[in-house]
Amino acid sequence: PFHNAPRQLPPFDYQPKPYNGPSADQILEKRKKFLGPSLFYYYQKPLNIVEGKMQYLYDENGRRYLDAFAGIVTVSCGHCHPEVLNAITEQNKLLQHATTIYLHHAIADFAEALASKMPGNLKVVYFVNSGSEANELAMLMARLYSGNLGMISLRNAYHGGSSSTIGLTALNTWKYPIPEGEIHHVINPDPFRGVFGSDATRYAKDVQDHIEYGTSGKVAGFIAETIQGVGGAVELAPGYLKQVYDIVRKAGGVCIADEVQTGFGRTGSHYWGFETQGVIPDIVTMAKGIGNGLPLGAVVTTPEIANVMAQKIQFNTFGGNPVCSAGGLAVLRVIDKEKRQAHCADVGSHLIGRLRSLQDKHDIIGDVRGRGLMVGVELVTDRKEKTPAKAKTAILFENMRGIKNSEFYLGKVGCMEMFSE
Numbered sequence: 001p002f003h004n005a006p007r008q009l010p011p012f013d014y015q016p017k018p019y020n021g022p023s024a025d026q027i028l029e030k031r032k033k034f035l036g037p038s039l040f041y042y043y044q045k046p047l048n049i050v051e052g053k054m055q056y057l058y059d060e061n062g063r064r065y066l067d068a069f070a071g072i073v074t075v076s077c078g079h080c081h082p083e084v085l086n087a088i089t090e091q092n093k094l095l096q097h098a099t100t101i102y103l104h105h106a107i108a109d110f111a112e113a114l115a116s117k118m119p120g121n122l123k124v125v126y127f128v129n130s131g132s133e134a135n136e137l138a139m140l141m142a143r144l145y146s147g148n149l150g151m152i153s154l155r156n157a158y159h160g161g162s163s164s165t166i167g168l169t170a171l172n173t174w175k176y177p178i179p180e181g182e183i184h185h186v187i188n189p190d191p192f193r194g195v196f197g198s199d200a201t202r203y204a205k206d207v208q209d210h211i212e213y214g215t216s217g218k219v220a221g222f223i224a225e226t227i228q229g230v231g232g233a234v235e236l237a238p239g240y241l242k243q244v245y246d247i248v249r250k251a252g253g254v255c256i257a258d259e260v261q262t263g264f265g266r267t268g269s270h271y272w273g274f275e276t277q278g279v280i281p282d283i284v285t286m287a288k289g290i291g292n293g294l295p296l297g298a299v300v301t302t303p304e305i306a307n308v309m310a311q312k313i314q315f316n317t318f319g320g321n322p323v324c325s326a327g328g329l330a331v332l333r334v335i336d337k338e339k340r341q342a343h344c345a346d347v348g349s350h351l352i353g354r355l356r357s358l359q360d361k362h363d364i365i366g367d368v369r370g371r372g373l374m375v376g377v378e379l380v381t382d383r384k385e386k387t388p389a390k391a392k393t394a395i396l397f398e399n400m401r402g403i404k405n406s407e408f409y410l411g412k413v414g415c416m417e418m419f420s421e
Ligand code: PLP
Pocket: 072, 129, 130, 131, 132, 133, 135, 158, 159, 160, 161, 225, 229, 230, 258, 259, 260, 261, 287, 288
């Protein structure tokens, strides 16, 4: 009753197909043997997910879960959404891949549709395969266009795990001992935990200070998410980006918005996260929700910046592949047709409202924040001191690597990934 957006709910009696594959234990054993170790594999006994239908996942026993994780904020239209599935399937039957050197209508149509969603002069699209790759390309563009090397990113940011983007990422758990290039991590404008509360001007001054004291006075660019996703649904202090964009542009740099998590209407109020701060970036990077689970990413920029890429070859084998482009186009259609953005706004405000009423009753809820369906709850053991609560996942991490700042794992990542029924 709390919103009018049309929703596609699978019938309650939907029966997943019988599963005859290997058991969770057998898969786990194989994974341990043949897949590389990763701290990311933090569940001792992960679920064996065999089917997905819209917002639901089903395990090997046919048990249904509400997928609050959405494939790490990726399944923007729902698992196996009929229209997206149909677009992919039909394209698959005709042509899976030739090369992006040839023409294909789906690629051109998708680029046009994506550009039509962008404000200002952001009209040139590059397709890549992931968010990390999108940020790699954005960083390359910033450095070539500005002629400078220094990049600025926020502490607590996540921009990818490739060997260059790992430098932009500022979370200790993702860091490896490798050279990261000239990257400056500035104080995070985090209204809940940040040293300056919601005072955007004081945080922006830190960017100015970094440029003044830590660089020649010139920088290549600045990158930020408007709501930090991996960092725990941390929304930047209001007005921050406007001030920082001015500072960075005066220092010769370009401004990059990482919309990998905040894009495609997820915040409800706006199609892109950067619009919530009233700015227009020079480069926008996207992935995740762009393809409803297809391996796809994009960089959108201005013709002037794109021009610097014309001096050499800019190409990758799969970016803009016909199947991904057909799927991406269907995603854009579904978001508009099914009023997904309005849905995020309606359901999100309902969710935030209900979580806030839980916060009134339970001291362990230190903060409820976010926009649309990008929502975070931060648990604390002492509200005044904001002492982060610890959970089993945090302790598990500590044991695995001797990490001591485990508040990140519970305090920021949260534990509400899936609700079993
Ligand atoms: N940027 C943001 C904001 C992300 O959340 C992520 C992934 O979580 C990335 C970049 C990297 O994307 P990918 O995992 O597709 O390389």
